[in-house]
Amino acid sequence: MFVTILKSKLHRVKVTQAELNYVGSITIDEDLMDAANLLENEQVHIVNNNNGERLVTYVIKGERGSGIICLNGAAARRAQVGDIIIIIAYAMMTTEEAQGFKPTVVFPNDNNRLVIW
Template identity: 80%
Template sequence: MKSKLHRVKITQAELNYVGSVTIDEDLMDAANLIENEKVQIVNNNNGERFETYVIKGERGSGMVCLNGAAARRAQIGDIVIIIAYGMMTEEEARTYKPSLVFPDDNNRLVN
């Protein structure tokens, strides 16, 4: 695991979109997520697990929007975990510290 946004709330779902998950740029920065990076999304409400890629959302908005086919995997208000994985050598993996982010109930960073 490279990065994790733990228990963020889905704020939007846009079925008629090319695809992806749009995430508030503040959350992306805190979790060390990169635009177009592949992520796994785990829905705590219904058990769905799926993969997509990240698009930058408006900074400070708290946005977590599922786009395209991913919009069928969750409803607005569902709580999800967004995880990114990275490739590294075994030596690097033994000392790597992932970026773990635990936002508040409104997808805002907690100091």
């Protein structure tokens, strides 16, 4: 049997752009993608803390170090620049794999930059 488990999460990033006239997806700073173990074209769920909207889309690489979080296409209607969102990716695995799996959770700062402790 397979279960769906949290794989990766970017917790509380700020939307920096919303581009309605685009094919679709979410553009994410490549530094944030690497930190959260997200792949280009990977399916993600977006949760908007400001308005409660939820949607599913896929990841596009954004400029490394830019802090960009841009909702594209129809998703641009679900958030405004400045909204705080959570970006979540899941993985399917066996129950045995899931019991020992540790997800990657990243808490960027208010400017969508990685914080080194």
